[in-house]
Amino acid sequence: MKKELLLTNDGSTTLHLPKWNEQYHSKHGAIQEAMHVFIKHGFQYFYNKEKPSTISVLEIGFGTGLNALLTYLTAKEISDLQVDYTGLEAYPVAIEEIETLNFAEQLAVDKTIYTKLHTSAWEKKEVIFNKFNLKKRNIHFEEFTGLGNFNLIYFDAFGPRVQPELWKEPIFEQMFAALKPNGVLVTYSAKGEVRRIMQKIGFTVERLPGPPGKREML
Numbered sequence: 001m002k003k004e005l006l007l008t009n010d011g012s013t014t015l016h017l018p019k020w021n022e023q024y025h026s027k028h029g030a031i032q033e034a035m036h037v038f039i040k041h042g043f044q045y046f047y048n049k050e051k052p053s054t055i056s057v058l059e060i061g062f063g064t065g066l067n068a069l070l071t072y073l074t075a076k077e078i079s080d081l082q083v084d085y086t087g088l089e090a091y092p093v094a095i096e097e098i099e100t101l102n103f104a105e106q107l108a109v110d111k112t113i114y115t116k117l118h119t120s121a122w123e124k125k126e127v128i129f130n131k132f133n134l135k136k137r138n139i140h141f142e143e144f145t146g147l148g149n150f151n152l153i154y155f156d157a158f159g160p161r162v163q164p165e166l167w168k169e170p171i172f173e174q175m176f177a178a179l180k181p182n183g184v185l186v187t188y189s190a191k192g193e194v195r196r197i198m199q200k201i202g203f204t205v206e207r208l209p210g211p212p213g214k215r216e217m218l
């Protein structure tokens with residue numbers, strides 16, 4: 001699908017899909033949204049609650065790799081923390097498109113760190129940085145089975161407006177099964193229907209303040 005570069009309100013860029021009028025991140029701020037939803041309420045919340053020595057993260061929708069980059073940058077400030085990061089992606093973003101994004105510049109980090117996440121092999125667990133392993137899988141979420149392997153899930157599919165099939169019970173059942181005991185799933189959506197599905201499956205659901213431009217998240 002055709003993608004266009006979009007400048008979001010916090011100065012970071014994202015990719016826009018004209019056909020669906022949908023973005024990879026919030027127009028109000030790509031980095032701001034990812035930091036709020038996935039890092040603050042996901043990664044940091046889980047770390048502060050459990051103080052683990054290893055966190056295994058499953059990302060549903062690896063896309064531009066922004067969440068992986070922010071997770072690495074956050075984790076490296078915590079001594080003795082190992083991260084095993086698995087990213088699922090059915091439609092990998094081309095490296096030429098990745099190169100147009102300004103995340104490294106906005107975060108004031110060496111661009112090779114970001115590029116490394118994208119040039120690493122698929123289907124193979126790779127040590128990308130010290131204490132940060134990455135396994136990217138080029139599959140549809142629907143095909144994934146990973147029983148009880150993960151502490152934390154970043155559910156970052158395109159919204160229910162454009163991909164309603166990904167916000168239904170079978171997907172949340174798969175994700176529930178993929179979590180270890182006390183595991184946490186975070187997502188930017190706060191739709192009532194999504195909340196009810198999650199509760200039905202067995203998640204304890206909390207509505208939290210969303211990032212700028214969004215009242216709530218789950």
Ligand SMILES: C[S@@+](CC[C@H](N)C(=O)[O-])C[C@H]1O[C@@H](n2cnc3c(N)ncnc32)[C@H](O)[C@@H]1O
Pocket residue numbers: 023024025060061062063064065066067088089090091092139140141142156157158159163166
């Ligand atoms: C909201 S975007 C991802 C954002 C990503 N986390 C990032 O920071 O760039 C959703 C991602 O899910 C991927 N996707 C859509 N449908 C999928 C499916 N059925 N299986 C796997 N990936 C899918 C898209 O290609 C896209 O990269």
